[in-house]
Amino acid sequence: MPISDGSGHPGQGLSRRSFLRASALTAAGVTVIEAASAIIGQAEAAERSGQPVVGPEPVPITLKINGATRTLQVEPRMTLAEALRGILGLTGTKIACNRGACSACTVWLDGVTVCSCMMLAIEVGTRSVTTIEGLANNGQLHPVQAAFIEHDALQCGFCTPGMVMSCAALLERTPDPTAEDVQGAINGHFCRCGTYPHVIAATLAAAKARKA
Ligand code: FES
Ligand code: FES
Structure with missing residues (x-):
């Protein structure tokens, strides 16, 4: 499996997973040589295991x-x-x-x-x-989607589908969340437009709407 460099062009024989693992190792203070040795070791172990190798073809x-x-x-x-x-x-x-x-x-x-x-x-x-395309039900927006619109919880919208998926998942596991719960659910979501307060208000409103 060649590595993707994000440009869509294949690289030279490292899998994406191995690359990510190597990057994490390097970031954790392991030298590049040590990380490369770890990958080669994994590749040799995989070869010995006799598992079928797939790719690079679809x-x-x-x-x-x-x-x-x-x-x-x-x-x-x-x-x-x-x-x-x-x-x-x-x-x-x-x-x-x-x-x-x-x-x-x-x-x-x-x-x-x-x-x-x-x-x-x-x-x-x-x-x-x-x-996000599967969240609406029979043409009816998910309560979180409707609340995002109602509470103006998006500007450019680029982060919005991901935010909605995380907020909707929160309501599945915590039907009556606090603002802190919502903050936790969207932890890791970056919104350059700064919609966070509106996202929290929208999700709390969606939780109320679901109970009504
Ligand atoms: S695009 Fe996947 S985490 Fe940023
Ligand atoms: S609405 Fe623009 S990045 Fe979040």
């Missing part, structure tokens, strides 16, 4: 997305976010940092929020993916 996968089953061909290096946007046309999921630092790409996997830029599409397996 492979078929089946994803459960927003209640539908979709079969698609993905390069093994392709992230879930790239597959959603580039192959399935679900462009509501945004890619901003593309490195797990902003949460713009948040979707649900079996109801749990994940950064879809940090997961390979081939890793999803049988888990159900829910994107």
Whole structure:
């Protein structure tokens, strides 16, 4: 699996996962040589395990997305976010940092929020993916979506789908949240437009609306 440098061009034989792991190791104070040795060790172990090697050519996968089953061909290096946007046309999921630092790409996997830029599409397996396109029900906006509009909780809107997914997930696990709960849920979401107070007000209002 060649590495993606974010430009869409394959690199020289490291997997994206290995690269991210190496970056984390390096950031943690491990030298580049030590990190490279760790990767080579993993590659040798994988080779010895006899597990089939996939890629770099596209492979078929089946994803459960927003209640539908979709079969698609993905390069093994392709992230879930790239597959959603580039192959399935679900462009509501945004890619901003593309490195797990902003949460713009948040979707649900079996109801749990994940950064879809940090997961390979081939890793999803049988888990159900829910994107912002799948949140409305029979044309009826999710209460969080409606409250975001009502409370003016967006400006440019680039962070908004990810924020909505995290706030909606919060209401699933904590139907009556406090403002601190909402703050916790959107921890890690970067909004350059500074909509945070409105996001909190909208989510608290959505929680009330759901109970009414
Ligand atoms: S685009 Fe995925 S965390 Fe920023
Ligand atoms: S609304 Fe613009 S980045 Fe959040």
